[in-house]
Amino acid sequence: MSTTQIERLRALLEPLAAARGMDLEDVRITPAGRRRLLQVVVDTDEGVQLDACAELSRDVSEKLDETDAMGEAPYELEVTSPGAERTLTEPRHFRRATGRLVLITPREGAELTARVVAVDESGVDLQVPGEKGRKPTARRIDFDGIARARVQVEFSRKPAGDDESSKEA
Template structure:
């Protein structure tokens, strides 16, 4: 199926933009198909001992660049870095709508990369033993089943902040919490949609009409 080839075909072109493919779905919508692509920043360039530096959110321009590259790959017209020989039209003659965006705040965090990307953010965690806590992610170490996060539960007027180490393998649910302000930060860099602002919610939609050559 063409769908099975889309993910591998996007890997190298997105890498040339410093991005990775986070998720891909292709669903029918009447006579069309909707191709939804989530892209995220590639963290492979971080130093091995860099466990806690902030990761910049994707900008609208970066999402727009990703949209152009993904569309060109799907239509067999991409000839930039990471191009794989002769272009192949992966979508065929059936028209489609392309939606490219970055992961939104409502997307559950899964795995070390997702937690590393959200260092500095407040996250609601549910653990395998049934306990839960809302804490700020301070750092992430390791990978796979050995990944661990250092988190801090914010203090109150009556209780001090407390730090915990959480094995990510024990996390059954994790979601970023909306913060209008971040304690101690003048200027409130985290708006109601997180540090990404509207960038995470905005999508670059590319309508592909069946005009004989997309």
């Protein structure tokens, strides 16, 4: 679909998401057989609950029925959250990932996996895990120094304060 259509949809849908306290993260239109799939991706600092997606989906559906933004061709609407391995592109994304493990590709230097410790207007403070028994190290990266970043899924993360030194032998 054309960028113009996506821009029109963003302008139409952003106020609906904002009215429900959500950020409109992305609008995508992809072919799905004879239909198209309109994906509306939203998020909040607390995450997005299924009920909130359903409520926004009703709002979006009503608004799209009132306009010709999707044209005459049939489409399916999906309102969703960004997902577990979301790409981080805005400072608010990093803020929402505080405490999470992220894979960062800096504009200069080697790729690194680190935990987000803190975020401010200009960058992110990270804790880089130590290798081969070494202690973790702190690192600061300004947002303009990040080429790409993505949240990593952790299946076996230990609870805070649960390390080998606190276990009984």
